[in-house]
Amino acid sequence: MDETDFLATRFEQHRGHLRAVAYRMLGSLAEADDAVQEAWLRLSRTDSSEIENLGGWLTTVVGRVCLNMLRSRQQRREEPLDPYVPDPVVERPDDVDPEHEAVLADSVGLALLVVLETLSPAERLAFVLHDLFAMPFDEIAPIIGRTEVATRKLASRARRRVQGTAPEPEGDLARRREIVDAFLAAARGGDLDALVAVLDPDVVVRTDGGRLRPSVVLRGPQEVARGATAFARIAEHTVPALVNGEPGAVAMADGKPISVAAFTVVGDRIVALDVLADPERIARLDLSALR
Structure with a gap:
């Protein structure tokens, strides 16, 4: 196995996680796949021997790519879309796609994604990476170009919005x-x-x-x-x-x-x-x- 194949194999081990992060950030499976592909392209152009934590490095790259995509999307919209329902993941009730199961792990209902669409790009990234994927604030702050304290405040503001308007399903x-x-x-x-x-x-x-x-x-x-x-x-x-x-x-x-x-x-x-x-x-x- 040459170095490129070895790197591709390591990348594939993280693809499910990266796609899950990108889908929560973007609310679109197609755009999530684009963000993950961009992460691979950047990895393939980087000296991987200098990367100590590949999973963390890739998550950071996907976060930056998604942040740029959200900001670009925000600039293109002449008027806010109210309401905007993100792309759903639809399956038969008795046949769950394993690939979709990985994307939807830890519950990402459509109601939550609708609320995430109302957040600013920076709020969304801070909330998704910290509250949904337990990424520490000191690693999130450089992605959005804010201090750690400011990043905590962004996530807190987003959390209040989510808790107030995105109820979690209950029961069997x-x-x-x-x-x-x-x-x-x-x-x-x-x-x-x-x-x-x-x-x-x-x-x-x-x-x-x-x-x-x-x-x-x-x-x-x-x-x-x-x-x-x-x-x-x-x-x-x-x-x-x-x-x-x-x-x-x-x-x-x-x-x-x-x-x-x-x-x-x-x-x-x-x-x-x-x-x-x-x-x-x-x-x-x-x-x-x-x-």
Whole structure:
């Protein structure tokens, strides 16, 4: 095995971790793969004998690449997208892809990614690397060009935002699936009372329609229930799915997917529903296994 092959083998040992970091930073599997590939290119041009901790070095490189990508993305957007639902990881309920399982380890629900989209690039990096991957602040600070104290403050500010608006799912996955199925059944039947019964008092629905469809935010059981009954016809043609590891559904029309919905269930109540309904982005997702 020559030196390049040896280096590639060592890099592959870290690929899953790097992809997981990049996905949390960017909310896009395609962009995450781009960031990981850039890390490999930089490693291949570096004297690896001078790298004491390859995993740490690669994580730092991916962090810098993702930070630059987030800043560039922020500059390109003329107006803030509200809401913006990141690219979901969609699977059959009974067939989890091992590659996706590695990316979603330690829970990265779509509701969390939606909140991460509201953070500044520096806040997001500080929170993701420290709170989700236990990277010390003295190693994060040089990546964003801040002092360690300032980096701690960024992560703390991000943590407060996340804790206040991204609830963590509770209970058995099978039970959470039952709650989601009850919601869909009530929506199909136009049963407002049954819908309200499975909704949390502070429930929020965020629908990202992209450039071609209106984006919508609904809050409160009554408003959400009325909105669900208005889309009863769509609910009739849904396929159960796991969306970022949580119970979800893919709506179909003429055999083609038109939206992906992720539910967050806490205490037998739906507290959040995040829906990607952007036709352009839906078309780029690989949902063939659900058809």
